[in-house]
Amino acid sequence: MEAKPVPTDTRDACDDGDSACCSACAAHEKARADAFKTGGNDEQRGLSRATKRQLATLAAAAVLATGGYAVQAAGRQVGAAAWLPLAAMLVFAAAYLLAGWDVLWSAAKNIVRGKVFDELFLMAIASLGAFLIGAMEEAIGVMVFYKIGELLQEGAADKSRRSIRALLALRPDKARVRRGEEWVDCQPEDIVPGDLLLVRPGERVPVDGTVVEGRGSFDTSSMTGESTPRPAAAGEGALSGFIALDAAITIQAERPASESSAARIVELVENASKAKAKTELFITRFAKWYTPAVVVGALLVALVPPLFVEGQSFSTWAYRALVMLVISCPCAFVISVPLGYFAGLGGAAKRGILIKGASVLDALADAKTVVFDKTGTLTDGSFSVRELMPADGFNEEELLGGAVAAGTHSNHPLALAIRKAWEGTGKPHPVCDDGAYSEIAGHGTVAMVGGSEVLAGGDRLLHLKGVPHDCRPATGTEIHVAIAGRYAGRIGVGDALKADGRSALAGLRSLGIRRVAMLTGDSGASANRVAAEAGITEVHHGLLPEGKLDRLEAILGEERGRGSVIFVGDGVNDAPVLARADAGIAMGGGSDAAVESADVVLMSGEPSRVVEAIERAKRTRRIVAQNIVFALGIKLAFLGLGAVGLAAMWEAVIADVGVALIAVLNSTRALR
Numbered sequence: 291m292e293a294k295p296v297p298t299d300t301r302d303a304c305d306d307g308d309s310a311c312c313s314a315c316a317a318h319e320k321a322r323a324d325a326f327k328t329g330g331n332d333e334q335r336g337l338s339r340a341t342k343r344q345l346a347t348l349a350a351a352a353v354l355a356t357g358g359y360a361v362q363a364a365g366r367q368v369g370a371a372a373w374l375p376l377a378a379m380l381v382f383a384a385a386y387l388l389a390g391w392d393v394l395w396s397a398a399k400n401i402v403r404g405k406v407f408d409e410l411f412l413m414a415i416a417s418l419g420a421f422l423i424g425a426m427e428e429a430i431g432v433m434v435f436y437k438i439g440e441l442l443q444e445g446a447a448d449k450s451r452r453s454i455r456a457l458l459a460l461r462p463d464k465a466r467v468r469r470g471e472e473w474v475d476c477q478p479e480d481i482v483p484g485d486l487l488l489v490r491p492g493e494r495v496p497v498d499g500t501v502v503e504g505r506g507s508f509d510t511s512s513m514t515g516e517s518t519p520r521p522a523a524a525g526e527g528a529l530s531g532f533i534a535l536d537a538a539i540t541i542q543a544e545r546p547a548s549e550s551s552a553a554r555i556v557e558l559v560e561n562a563s564k565a566k567a568k569t570e571l572f573i574t575r576f577a578k579w580y581t582p583a584v585v586v587g588a589l590l591v592a593l594v595p596p597l598f599v600e601g602q603s604f605s606t607w608a609y610r611a612l613v614m615l616v617i618s619c620p621c622a623f624v625i626s627v628p629l630g631y632f633a634g635l636g637g638a639a640k641r642g643i644l645i646k647g648a649s650v651l652d653a654l655a656d657a658k659t660v661v662f663d664k665t666g667t668l669t670d671g672s673f674s675v676r677e678l679m680p681a682d683g684f685n686e687e688e689l690l691g692g693a694v695a696a697g698t699h700s701n702h703p704l705a706l707a708i709r710k711a712w713e714g715t716g717k718p719h720p721v722c723d724d725g726a727y728s729e730i731a732g733h734g735t736v737a738m739v740g741g742s743e744v745l746a747g748g749d750r751l752l753h754l755k756g757v758p759h760d761c762r763p764a765t766g767t768e769i770h771v772a773i774a775g776r777y778a779g780r781i782g783v784g785d786a787l788k789a790d791g792r793s794a795l796a797g798l799r800s801l802g803i804r805r806v807a808m809l810t811g812d813s814g815a816s817a818n819r820v821a822a823e824a825g826i827t828e829v830h831h832g833l834l835p836e837g838k839l840d841r842l843e844a845i846l847g848e849e850r851g852r853g854s855v856i857f858v859g860d861g862v863n864d865a866p867v868l869a870r871a872d873a874g875i876a877m878g879g880g881s882d883a884a885v886e887s888a889d890v891v892l893m894s895g896e897p898s899r900v901v902e903a904i905e906r907a908k909r910t911r912r913i914v915a916q917n918i919v920f921a922l923g924i925k926l927a928f929l930g931l932g933a934v935g936l937a938a939m940w941e942a943v944i945a946d947v948g949v950a951l952i953a954v955l956n957s958t959r960a961l962r
Contacts (some may be wrong), residue, residue, distance in 0.1 A: 311875045345439060347388055349435055349682045353893070354385035382426040390417060390433030412583070437948070442655045449789055465496035478530075478547040495532045497550045500539040501525065506537030510894075527879075528659055551878065551893070584618035584929070591933055606935070613932040613941075617925055626917045626953035633960035634910030640961075642878070642893035643903045650889040653873035654907035658802050658853025660900065661845060661867075664810035664820055666860040667877055668897060669785040673703050673767075675711035677782035681759075687715070689779045692771045695720040695739045696746035699727050702770060704783050705735070705746075734769075742774040752777070767816050784816055787823045795825045795895035801904055804852075807845065809838045811863065835863040842867050858900055860884050917953040924949045 358381035364374055386656050387394075390413075398408040411431070422430040428434035465478045469484035478496040481487070486502070496509075507519035508534050511902055523527065528541050530550035547553060592611035596604040631648035638645050645651060665671050677688040694712045698721050710752055712719065726738030733754060734747010745751055752759050752770055757778040759770070771778040784860040796804060807828040808819045817831035846855050854872035857864070860880025865887040868874030876888030885891055892899040931937035 291674075296455060296849055341441060344437065348437055351385045351389035351430065352356070354381055354388065355427060355434075358382040358385060379426065382430060383421075384421045386421060386426070386430050388432060389430060389437060391498055393433060393437075394418075402885050413616070415585075415612075417616075417960070462494045462496050465609065466490075472587075478550075481543050483543050484547060485948070487541045487543055489528075489534045489539045489541060491534050491536055491538065493534055495528045495530050495534070495541060497527050497530050497543050497547050498545045499543045501528055501539055502542045503540035504537050506607065507535045509533040509535050532765075536841060549882075558919055581618075584614065587929075588612070588614045588618075610932055610935055613937055614929055616927045617932050617937070617941075618656050624922070626950065627914055630910060630914040630917060630956055630957035630960055633957050634913075636905060637910075637961040638903065639908050641899075641902065643899055643906070643907075644891040645903070645907075646889050647742070650873050651907045651910055653854045653889070653912045654856070654904050656854040657801075657856045657873070657904050657907075658803060659805040659807070659845060659849050659855045660798055660820040661807045661809055661842060661857045661871070662826070662865050663857075663859035663861065663867075663898075664812055664817060665785055666880060667858055668787060668791050668808070668824055669820055671785055671860075672787055673707035673783050673785050676784050678779070679782065680779035681777050683776070684773070684778045689771055689781065690715075691720045692739070692773045692778055693746045693769055693781055695722050696735045696737045696744040698722050698737065700729060700735050704767070707783050708746075708769065708781065736769065739773075743772075744774075746770070767813065768783055784819065787820055788897055790898040791824045794901055797898065797901035798904070801901065803904075805845075805849070809833055809841055809857075809867070811838075820958065834864055838863065839866045839870060842870055846872075856900070856904075858897070860895070906960075913956060913960050917956055920956075921949050921953050 303346040331681060358378050361374055361381055364377035379912050393410055394414050400406070400410060415434055417925060422442045429934070462478065464475050465481055466473050466488040467476050467481060468488070473488050482498050487496060487499065488755050491506075495545070501522055501524055503524065504522065505524075506522045508522045509526065510520045510529070520532070521730045522534065522539050528539070529548070530552035588611040591603070592608045594604040595607045611706075623789075628648075631651060635645050635648065635652055662668050675690075678689055680686055680689040690712055692709065697708060699705075709719075713831040720739065722737035722739050722744070723741070728737075729735050730747070730751065733751040734745060734753075736751075737744050745755055745757065746769055748768075749761070749770055752772060755772065757772040757775060757777055761773075767783050769781040769783055771781065798806060805828070807830065808817060808824075808825055809823050811831050811833050812831055814829075814831045821827070821829045842855070842857060849855050856873050856875060857871035858866050858875040858877075859868055860877035861884060864876075864880075864884050866878060868884055868887040868889075873890060874888040875890040875892060876884040877890050878885070878893035890903055892903070928937055928941065931941070
């Protein structure tokens, strides 16, 4: 497809800066997103061709059945032709085959494959038996209502799938890229890191990148579940799937489309339902013995009373046995339970909580221990100056200025934090003398400033250079400064606890989490400070990746049998621990290794989303348990009624299809 040039100036990117056009673009994008959420266009929201064919087939079967009733009624009149009863039977047979041929055929194929005892087998044998004993209209009714129930169940499942498919719209189908002196349209797959992209108001960011021009805000709700717009300004990150709200933004691509955040979401969601949950496996095992048991029970009901009780009719007890087979159909279990988990996965995904499988939901619901990493997980991961502590003879400005000058050429995060703090003063940037700068690995920096030696680094640097100073325990990460051989003081630097960190810990305890711990490679002082702010009493610090893994193994051993252990992290060094935990939760803005190793990804990176993930998992499993108890209880009650002749085939249909429908509708609650 030929590339189409678009305006080169971001101010003219939307019909020469026409704000009405910008609003129209945003309105169009919102309408498109809303349409997708409700099923897309009219064709998507309408019935599929297969569904229409099934409805037409069922309607035809109902018409034939009505005709059969009419012929049967005519045959009962005095003097009616002798062939009318046979004609009625043939019409009923045609209606039965029209409504249930695919059920009979599927049951036959399953029997050939060795899969005998399933719900199709139960439906086939029950309806055929009813037809053979003369209850032809009931046999047709069983098939018609069963198929209607299947259609309604499929509709409920589609509602769940649409919530998942809405995530697949995160990736736009085109991107606007700078090529030479003009902007051209291309496929997102053609973008390479370094390309400049133009995103107009109402459009989605095609790949992950950084804002380089423009100022406005992003709608991040589709990615993070956060409703508050995020600022869009030069230097800010922009994830694929973000929507520009009120200005044209120029972004420099950092990743190809295949590695973007939206692509990772799509991959996670597409694979989310592959893992089997323990409860689902239980249902599978349950059906394997449940179906043979009810078939044997029905045979006993059909054979024992006529053979051993005088005056009992075989046809009466055979009919009751067939009713029991229809009632016992396990479709309410095998449909509603997986759908409940699938709905739970979809509902969490809509909130930016990506869960990689139903088994993970069970692990989250069983959580009794949550272990956190520190930097980037509980804290924001960006260092800032927290305290200036000048020594006697120096003031705060001299202390901070000396550290800035000594770290002029350093790219260390602590040096960057100190320079940022100095920029807040609005004063000229102090620099070192030309060529008079060096870094000592693991110690700090040394520079000449105005002919005087200035040191900035750890306590070891002061000892190395022989600078006298008071040795006192550090209360966190500290930078010591010396000017012209005199100790100038220390600067406390640290990363701040995330805004929702403390409330997240309180929320976990309210959910019944008995043990909360922190594993970190940071120093004891820094780790203990953050833990105290968050309300964590168990801290393990100074851990290398293998040390983290060993510590988690110990916690898993201590908590074995008491509930699952959850680990929350974001870094490459957290990947082994995330993979080893009963359920690993990664922050969406963390490393690729952490995201790949984790079972859950929190797109917003907020600790409070850990609480929400566990809450949703518990609620999903409650809904699944409700379905199991409800369906089993109703079926057992109707089985008893069927065995003593108080439930006919119509009640059997209600017990089967009706219970399945109620269970399916209950499962969809997990979406909300």
